[in-house]
Amino acid sequence: MNAIGNRALGRQSGIEVSALGFGCWAIGGEWQGADGNPLGWGAVDDQESVAAIRRALDLGITFFDTADVYGTGHSERVLGRALAGRRDEVVIATKWGNRFDEDTRTADGTDATPAYVRRALTASLGRLGTDRVDLYQLHLSDAPLSEAAELRDACEELVGEGLIRAYAWSTDDPERAALFAEGPHCAAVQHACNVLEDTPAMLALCEERGLASINRSPLAMGLLTGKYGPGSRGAAGDIRARPPAWLRWFGEGGAPAPEWSARVDAVRDILTSDGRTLAQGALAWLWARSAWTVPIPGFRSVGQAEENAGALGHGPLTPVQLAEIDKVLSREQD
Secondary structure, three states: OOOOOOEEOOOOOOOEEOOOEEEOOHHHOOOEOOOOOEOOEOOOOHHHHHHHHHHHHHOOOOEEEOOOOHHHHHHHHHHHHHHOOOHHHOEEEEEEOEEEEOOOOEEEEEOOOHHHHHHHHHHHHHHHOOOOEEEEEEOOOOOOHHHHHHHHHHHHHHHHOOOEEEEEEEOOOHHHHHHHHOOOOEEEEEEEOEOOEOOHHHHHHHHHHOOEEEEEOOOHHHHHHOOOOOOOOOOOOEHHHOOOOOOOOEOOOOOEOHHHHHHHHHHHHHHOHHHOOHHHHHHHHHHHHOOOEEEOOEOOOHHHHHHHHHHHHHOOOOHHHHHHHHHHHHHHHO
């Protein structure tokens, strides 16, 4: 085993984070879109969420990623509660761009105007119980480039005022990420990436521009934990039970899509070598894939926090294991 140390959050931000962050979408609890479809991961126990965050801190996790819309504000509130008295030990990332109603727990639109950036940030600071956000991220993945340039400039103003330390865009489009990267205080891009779906163009951009690659869906929404089989069903209020078009890993009802399950099975032995769990192996693949990656798996329990944090002690896969996985998945996709 070769334990992995901290990583820089981009080349120029001066911010250092644990190589593993924790994504706080799931701890927001149940919420829905304007169409009534679930956007959360099901019911949660706030006491367990707080305990899991504090346990993660004790295990060396210093980076927590949330968004104002997760649980329509609830995720930020829980995170702020858990970090009370320990704020200076951590790096907090949150996002803006989605409008929502906390009373009905409903997301009800978007706002890509520069004026909204400040209003959204002020609200997030209140829910988080802090005076600054370390990394502020645009949450509208397909916002037009013309609007995004103005939002990037608005973020620069917030940096100048000390309200945020750096900013990023949560997008899977390298062209959009590159536009934000033109700003001097852009430190990262958040994008989907995991062993089942590599993103070479985005990783190349991160290396070229010195951006942290913050990896959402590093465990493919749970598929890479090994806890979901053909008979699995999503619980009420779980987005996987009624998956939107972009959630390809699960079918209607919450059962894993057979073609994706087959790919997991094909690489399972490699990922679980050297004493790793399947989830730990999936995180190790990301660390081996690039020196700029910071995966942010979700969690809802102390046990999940401990398993994910345990990946740090194992460190990245070897180059040989990385090449073997590439070869196996290439055969699966032929």
